Amino acid sequence: MKKSFPLSMDSIYQVFSLVIAVILVHAVYIGVIRPKAQAFLVEQAAAMKADPSHVVPSSVYVVVQDYEQEACFILMFWAMAIIGFKGVATIRNRALLNIDLVPVAEGMRILPEDAHDLSRQIQSLSPARRDSLLPRALLAGLQRFSLTRNIQAVSEATHAYCSAEGERLDSELSIIRYIAWAIPSIGFLGTVRGIGEALGYAHKALEGDIFDVTRSLGIAFNSTLIALLISILLMFLIHQLQLVQERYVLDTEAYCEENLTRHLHVP
DSSP states (O other): OOOOOOOOHHHHHHHHHHHHHHHHHHIIIIIIHHHHHHHHHHHHHHHHHTTTTOOOOOOHHHHHHHHHHHHHHHHHHHHHHHHHHHHHHHHHHHHHGGGGOOOOOOOOOOOGGGHHHHEEEEEEEHHHHHTHHHHHHHHHHHHHHHHHHOOOOOOHHHHHHHHHHHHHHTTTTTHHHHHHHHHHHHHHHHHHHHHHHHHHHHHHHHOOOOHEEEEEEHHHHHHHHHHHHHHHHHHHHHHHHHHHHHHHHHHHHHHHHHHHHHGGGOO
16 A cells, blocks of 8 residues: 655745745845846946946945845745744744643652543643643653653653654754755855856956956855855854754753652652
């Protein structure tokens, strides 16, 4: 029999966010950036022909007009959408740490016979909450305690769940790290393309017309500039997301130790 592997919500979100980023960024480039950049370049070319000593001022539209910069912005908004999605999910799951999922008063003990009742209370949570890290770790600890009557085994079970979740969250950041790596590479491709075009206009520079050469060199430097700036921003956001996720995993393990493991008792 063939097994079907449905796409996860995370994968679907990544695909749709990429499509939306492409549509929005390309629409802005077609409707605003490239028309204004072309009008500026035509105006400056006419000014240089009238006055060879004319100094061409910088323009934001010209700096970001090329295809390499467009690709960098698409990847930037795609990565930011993924970072936002994962950050919101982590914050939502972290809210469970403020709920007393193991209602045991201070000084009371949890016996192996009580594990089943406590497990049923956690399983009564909504499916979305029950699938997060904290309920799964608590259920694993309670089930291990009911079967083995060993407190050390409970601590090992909750630690194993938290460690596995930390590794899973870190592995899911691989696509964002790839995007952060790809953006400077695209900027370097723009640099190579711009220098190649500038060399093609070398004969015009020998004749005294340097406008096309400077425009091509502008492609080279502008693509690298934009790519590096975007990469710096993305790396900062990635580190912030990773910090939030690591703290969530560590606080979950501390919650299990404080609210479950220390209350366990084997007669």
